[in-house]
Amino acid sequence: MSGKRVLITGATSGIGMETARGLAKLGYSVVLTARDNARGEEARNELVSSTGNKDVEVLFCDLGSFASIRKCAAEYRERFDRLDVLVNNAGVWDFHRQQSADGIERIFAVNYLAPFLLTNLLLDSLKVSAPSRVVNVASGLHQGVLHLDDLELKEGWSGMKAYRQSKLAVILWTRLLSKKLAGSNVTVNCAQPGLMRTNLARDAPWAYRVGFLMFGKRPERGAQSSIYLASSPDVQQTTGEYFKDSQVARSSKESYDMDVAARLWDVSMKIVGLSGK
Ligand SMILES: NC(=O)c1ccc[n+]([C@@H]2O[C@H](COP(=O)([O-])OP(=O)(O)OC[C@H]3O[C@@H](n4cnc5c(N)ncnc54)[C@H](OP(=O)(O)O)[C@@H]3O)[C@@H](O)[C@H]2O)c1
Structure with missing residues (x-):
């Protein structure tokens, strides 16, 4: 057993479920989040029976609700002393515009604001467990610009545009967070899973x-970069990078713009209701 604890969001299906399975097999204590208690319990049972690792627990979290994220983070801190790895995996791709419980365009809320808030709320747990890691699941679909004056794309929304922008935001945030965490021994990197046959x-x-269905690969394959970033000693010191096929890769030109990242950070802090730098 590794003695390390990992929290994985969106592990009820797809890449998150396979990431949880891979890390449970490596002996991690796994905590997964689910937005539906029955589905969370089903995932837990499946992970325990397929890996033989009984140390799998479930926390309720609707990532489309800031209140639910705050409650989940508080529950995590209350129940667990350490957090060695946080995998921000959950994501959505709506093709009909939807809003989160907080009235925010849902793709931006779930794919970017939710991990931004959850990670900030769990930073102390990560810091006391250092060396520790944050893994953010990004996407090859992140091209385009960040619409800082219209992050919810009230003008010209499409599912593709909103999804790309949310993943660009994840990469920009990852790069800036890695700088803010310099010296803490907490690393933060992005994983690009590739096209996978999931929900x-x-x-x-x-x-x-x-x-x-035709071109997507099995989600086990898509989980490999997340598992590698979560567990490999090779990347213990690597931070602020974007990984594809378990190797550092180039992301779009816009995803290196640290001025935009800083402005995004400030706006995000306000939206999620956090203070500080
Ligand atoms: N599949 C691909 O080709 C691909 C490519 C690049 C990146 N990605 C990224 O990979 C990550 C995992 O996606 P996937 O492909 O494995 O899709 P998936 O099978 O749909 O899994 C998404 C997970 O996120 C959870 N989730 C969605 N909305 C949520 C919410 N509001 N609150 C809590 N949990 C929520 C889902 O829970 P439920 O089970 O309750 O729905 C599920 O566990 C996402 O970030 C996605 O953007 C996927």
């Missing part, structure tokens, strides 16, 4: 769904 395209037009 992500459930709301997509049929042509997309067919594309996912």
Whole structure:
């Protein structure tokens, strides 16, 4: 057993479930989040029976609600002393505009604001467990610019544009957070899983769904970068990077713009209701 504890969001299906399975097999104590208690329990049972690791627990968290994220983080801190790895995996890809419980465009809220808030709320747990790691699941689909004056894309929303922008935000935030965490021995990197056959395209037009089915690989494959970033000694010191196939890769030109990242940070702090730097 590794003696290390990992928290994984969105481990009820797809890449998150396979990341949880891989880390449970490596002996990690696994805590997963679920937005539905029954599905969370089902995932826990499946992980325990397929890996033989009984140290799997579930916390309720609707990542589309700041109140739920705050409650989940508080519960985590109350129940567990340490957090060695946080994997921000959960994500959505709506093709019909939806709003989070806080009235924010849902793709931006769940894919970016939720991990931003959850990570900030768990930073102390990560710091006391250092060396520790944050793994953010990004995407190859992150091209375009960040619309700082219209992050919810009230003008010209499309599922593709909103998804790309949310993942660009994740990469910008990862790079800036790594700088803010310099010297803390807490690293933060992005994983790009590649196209995987999961439930992500459930709301997509049929042509997309067919594309996912025909060209998507099995989610076990997509989980490899997250498992590598969470556990490999090779990346113990690596931070602020974007990984594809378990190797550092280039992301879009816009994703290196630290002025935009700093402005995004300030706006995000205000939206999620946090203070400080
Ligand atoms: N599949 C791909 O080709 C691909 C490519 C690049 C990046 N990604 C990224 O990989 C990550 C995992 O996606 P996936 O492909 O494995 O899709 P998935 O099978 O749909 O899994 C998404 C997970 O996120 C959870 N989730 C969604 N909305 C939530 C909310 N409001 N609150 C709490 N949990 C929520 C889902 O819970 P439920 O089970 O309750 O729905 C599920 O566990 C995402 O960040 C996605 O953007 C995927």
